[in-house]
Amino acid sequence: MSDFDYDLFIIGAGSGGVRASRIASSHGARVAVAEEYRVGGTCVIRGCVPKKMLVYGSMFAEELSHAGNYGWTIEGKSFDWKVLRDFVNADVDRLEGLYGKTLENNRVEKYLERATVTGPNSVKLASGKEITAKYILVAVGGWPAMPDIPGVEHCISSNEVFHLEEQPKRLLVVGGGYIAMEFAGVFNALGSEVTVINRSETILRGYDRGVVERLSEIAQARGIQFKLNANIRSVTKQADGSLLADLGGETIEADQILIATGRKPNTAGLGLETAGIKLGVKGEVPVDQYNRTSCPSIYAVGDVTDRVQLTPVAIREGHAFADTVFGNKPRIVEYDHIPSAVFSQPPLAGVGLTEEQARREYPNVKVYKSDFRPMKNLFSPNAERGLYRMIVDEDTNKVLGIHMVGPEAPEILQVAAIAVKAGLTKADFDATVALHPSMAEELVLLN
Known part of the structure; x- marks a missing residue:
C-alpha cells in the first residue's frame, strides 16, 4: 500500500486537469481532483464554449438582414437577450454534467471545494480535510486581470458577461x-452601441498586421467605435444606474463596461510557497518541458504556467504529464505552429510566423495574398472583402505562415495548419486543384 492517500491530486478540474486525471487513471493511478467553482474550467464554463455560442447567436442578425435577397420574407423579427443567455447557460450546465461523468467513469474522486498546497505532498481542502499525494498537479487556470482604478467594482469581466x-x-x-x-463583435451584431478603448494604437498584438488592419476596417464599418492610445482612469456610477468612464480629458457614458485587458495565472493564495516554489513575475508557475516545477513532486499545466493560453494546449500538456509520470512514456508538447483564431465578426485566424516575425528571422520573405469578396457577401449590402496572406521563405519556397480574415476562417485555417506544420511549400499548394466554388480555394490560388 502507498504511504499517500492518492498517487495524484489535481487542483483544478478544467480542460488540462480533467484530461490529466483521465489519462493518469487509465495508467492505474489513484486520482482525485478538487474544483472550487464548477467542473469544466474556463473554456467550458465561462470561456470559449459559451462565447462561441453567443457568436453564433449574434450572427443571425447579419444573416437575417439580407435574407430578403435570398427570397425569404421574415416578418416581426426581434431579439430577446434573455432567451439566448439562458439557452447558452443551460448548455453550459449540460457540459458540466458531462465533464463530471467523465471523472466518475474514470474512477476519479471529486472534491467540489477549494484546495491549497501545504507541502510537497499535501493539500488542505476548504472544509479542513488534509490529503496527501505522491504527486500534485496544479491546473487552476487563469483569471481576468482587473485594473486598479477607482470604480472598477462597477465594471464586469468576461466571467460575468454571460x-x-x-x-x-x-x-x-x-x-x-x-x-x-470577440465580445465587441457579439454585442455590436446584437444592436448595442459598442466602443473599444485600447491603451495602444494596436489591437490584436501578435496577429498578422495585414489581416488585423482588414478586420479593424470591417469592424468600424459595422459601427464599432475605437478610441486608441487611451486609458480608462476611473468609473463613476450615476444616479440613473449608467456608468461614466473618465479617459482623462474625455468622458464616455455606458450601460456596462467590460474589462478585457487580459488574464493572469490564478495562483493567489494557492500556497505553493510551502513547497518552495517561487512564482514568476506575473504569478505564473515556472515549469520545465515536462511540466515539472522546482519541487519534484509538483507539476503544473495550462494557463497557470502562462506559456500558451489555449485550451487545446492545456489538454495536450495534461495528457503529456500523465503519460510521462504514470505511463512510462516521457513526452513533451511542441509549441511551434499552434493555430489560433479570433471569433470576431468576421473571424480571423492564423498559424505560423506573421510577416513581421518572418522578416526578423529570414533574409528573403515573400508574401502571397488573395483579396476577395466571399460569394456569400454578394447577397449582403456590405461589400466586405476577405483577405488571405501566405508568408513564404523565398530561398526554400517553404510556407512559414498563413493568416486570414473572412467567413469561416477558423474552419479553413485548421486544415491549412497541417500543411504549415508539415513544412509544405508554396509549390505544394499551387499543385493542388482548387475546390470550386469555395472560399478555401483561395489558398491554392494565391499570387
Missing part, C-alpha cells in the same frame, strides 16, 4: 485583445 440581466444598449469594452474583439 449572466447579464439585460443587454446593454451602450457597451464600453476596455482592451484590444481577442476577448475584447
Whole structure:
C-alpha cells in the first residue's frame, strides 16, 4: 500500500486537469481532483464554449438582414437577450454534467471545494480535510486581470458577461485583445452601441498586421467605435444606474463596461510557497518541458504556467504529464505552429510566423495574398472583402505562415495548419486543384 492517500491530486478540474486525471487513471493511478467553482474550467464554463455560442447567436442578425435577397420574407423579427443567455447557460450546465461523468467513469474522486498546497505532498481542502499525494498537479487556470482604478467594482469581466440581466444598449469594452474583439463583435451584431478603448494604437498584438488592419476596417464599418492610445482612469456610477468612464480629458457614458485587458495565472493564495516554489513575475508557475516545477513532486499545466493560453494546449500538456509520470512514456508538447483564431465578426485566424516575425528571422520573405469578396457577401449590402496572406521563405519556397480574415476562417485555417506544420511549400499548394466554388480555394490560388 502507498504511504499517500492518492498517487495524484489535481487542483483544478478544467480542460488540462480533467484530461490529466483521465489519462493518469487509465495508467492505474489513484486520482482525485478538487474544483472550487464548477467542473469544466474556463473554456467550458465561462470561456470559449459559451462565447462561441453567443457568436453564433449574434450572427443571425447579419444573416437575417439580407435574407430578403435570398427570397425569404421574415416578418416581426426581434431579439430577446434573455432567451439566448439562458439557452447558452443551460448548455453550459449540460457540459458540466458531462465533464463530471467523465471523472466518475474514470474512477476519479471529486472534491467540489477549494484546495491549497501545504507541502510537497499535501493539500488542505476548504472544509479542513488534509490529503496527501505522491504527486500534485496544479491546473487552476487563469483569471481576468482587473485594473486598479477607482470604480472598477462597477465594471464586469468576461466571467460575468454571460449572466447579464439585460443587454446593454451602450457597451464600453476596455482592451484590444481577442476577448475584447470577440465580445465587441457579439454585442455590436446584437444592436448595442459598442466602443473599444485600447491603451495602444494596436489591437490584436501578435496577429498578422495585414489581416488585423482588414478586420479593424470591417469592424468600424459595422459601427464599432475605437478610441486608441487611451486609458480608462476611473468609473463613476450615476444616479440613473449608467456608468461614466473618465479617459482623462474625455468622458464616455455606458450601460456596462467590460474589462478585457487580459488574464493572469490564478495562483493567489494557492500556497505553493510551502513547497518552495517561487512564482514568476506575473504569478505564473515556472515549469520545465515536462511540466515539472522546482519541487519534484509538483507539476503544473495550462494557463497557470502562462506559456500558451489555449485550451487545446492545456489538454495536450495534461495528457503529456500523465503519460510521462504514470505511463512510462516521457513526452513533451511542441509549441511551434499552434493555430489560433479570433471569433470576431468576421473571424480571423492564423498559424505560423506573421510577416513581421518572418522578416526578423529570414533574409528573403515573400508574401502571397488573395483579396476577395466571399460569394456569400454578394447577397449582403456590405461589400466586405476577405483577405488571405501566405508568408513564404523565398530561398526554400517553404510556407512559414498563413493568416486570414473572412467567413469561416477558423474552419479553413485548421486544415491549412497541417500543411504549415508539415513544412509544405508554396509549390505544394499551387499543385493542388482548387475546390470550386469555395472560399478555401483561395489558398491554392494565391499570387
